[in-house]
Amino acid sequence: MELDEILNSLKSGKITVPNARKLLSLYSLEKIEDFAKIDTGRKYRRGIPEVIFAEQKQLSETKKIIQRVLKKSNSILVSRLKKNDYNKILEFSKKSKLKTEIGKNSTSILIYKKPLKKNKGKVGILTAGTSDIGVAEEARLMCEAMNCQCISSYDVGVAGLHRVIPVLKEFIKKEVDSIIVVAGMEGALATLVSSSVNVPVIGVPTSVGYGYGEKGIAALASMLQSCSLGLAVVNIDNGIGAGAMAASIANRINMKRTKH
Numbered sequence: 001m002e003l004d005e006i007l008n009s010l011k012s013g014k015i016t017v018p019n020a021r022k023l024l025s026l027y028s029l030e031k032i033e034d035f036a037k038i039d040t041g042r043k044y045r046r047g048i049p050e051v052i053f054a055e056q057k058q059l060s061e062t063k064k065i066i067q068r069v070l071k072k073s074n075s076i077l078v079s080r081l082k083k084n085d086y087n088k089i090l091e092f093s094k095k096s097k098l099k100t101e102i103g104k105n106s107t108s109i110l111i112y113k114k115p116l117k118k119n120k121g122k123v124g125i126l127t128a129g130t131s132d133i134g135v136a137e138e139a140r141l142m143c144e145a146m147n148c149q150c151i152s153s154y155d156v157g158v159a160g161l162h163r164v165i166p167v168l169k170e171f172i173k174k175e176v177d178s179i180i181v182v183a184g185m186e187g188a189l190a191t192l193v194s195s196s197v198n199v200p201v202i203g204v205p206t207s208v209g210y211g212y213g214e215k216g217i218a219a220l221a222s223m224l225q226s227c228s229l230g231l232a233v234v235n236i237d238n239g240i241g242a243g244a245m246a247a248s249i250a251n252r253i254n255m256k257r258t259k260h
Helices: 003-012 017-028 042-046 059-069 083-095 130-145 158-173 188-194 217-224 239-259
Strands: 029-032 036-039 051-053 075-079 099-102 109-112 122-127 149-153 178-183 201-205 231-233
Touching: 003 017, 036 059, 051 059, 059 075, 059 083, 075 130, 083 099, 083 109, 109 130, 122 130, 122 158, 122 239, 130 149, 130 178, 130 201, 130 239, 149 158, 158 188, 178 188, 178 239, 188 201, 188 217, 188 231, 201 217, 201 239, 217 231
Parallel strands: 051 075, 122 149, 122 178, 178 201, 201 231
Antiparallel strands: 029 036, 075 109, 099 109
16 A cells, blocks of 8 residues: 555544554565665655665665665665766666766766655755865755755865855855755865854765875864854765755755745
8 A cells, every 4th residue: 555545544444553553664664685674664754765875785786776665756866886887777767767867976876757846945065175076966966855956066165265255145145044064184164164154054074185184084073173053064975964964954944934
């Protein structure tokens, strides 16, 4: 039974509460052979779509998960595909008559059946440098999978501080609900942005950087030590997590705004 059928059957008295609970439980968790358990109810429960972390998966496993999830959902985000599998998944999606959206400098792909409605919250996305774009694009794809509008501006780091001011003015003018800041090296951009705007900021330290505090360690430490309030920080290179958090905040704000 589809989710709507279960709820309507419960409302009309055709099934009992225990039966509905059992059916909903089955609806929310599906086993794919012996390698995956899919949380198909996450989109309904949390507004967050299924994400495949494909870096260590076989191509055949990734394809099976995509097929199963899209039987009950409109979209799925495939994160960090192996380079050899990237074009194969694009071709697989095309043959399956699925639509795709890709990210610049990224091997993540957003796959969907019907056009995504970008009519909910607004998220601003910044990167300190061009080397941070891949992680920022993962965050953008996640936000768009959650029906958010994204306004992106890249290469506006503190090495040229004047670059970020016009961007923040644009974000404020367009009333973004949250901002993602992606930065490597010392990660100072997150503090600067957080101290300049009146919306929640999610900092994403990246593994861009070398020397003392290399591989994102300095950026992570700097963001965690920030004295600017209103800044939350995710793990190194975690664009997916940042996108989910920023979109959740933005959609929640937009929902309250719509009610009023």
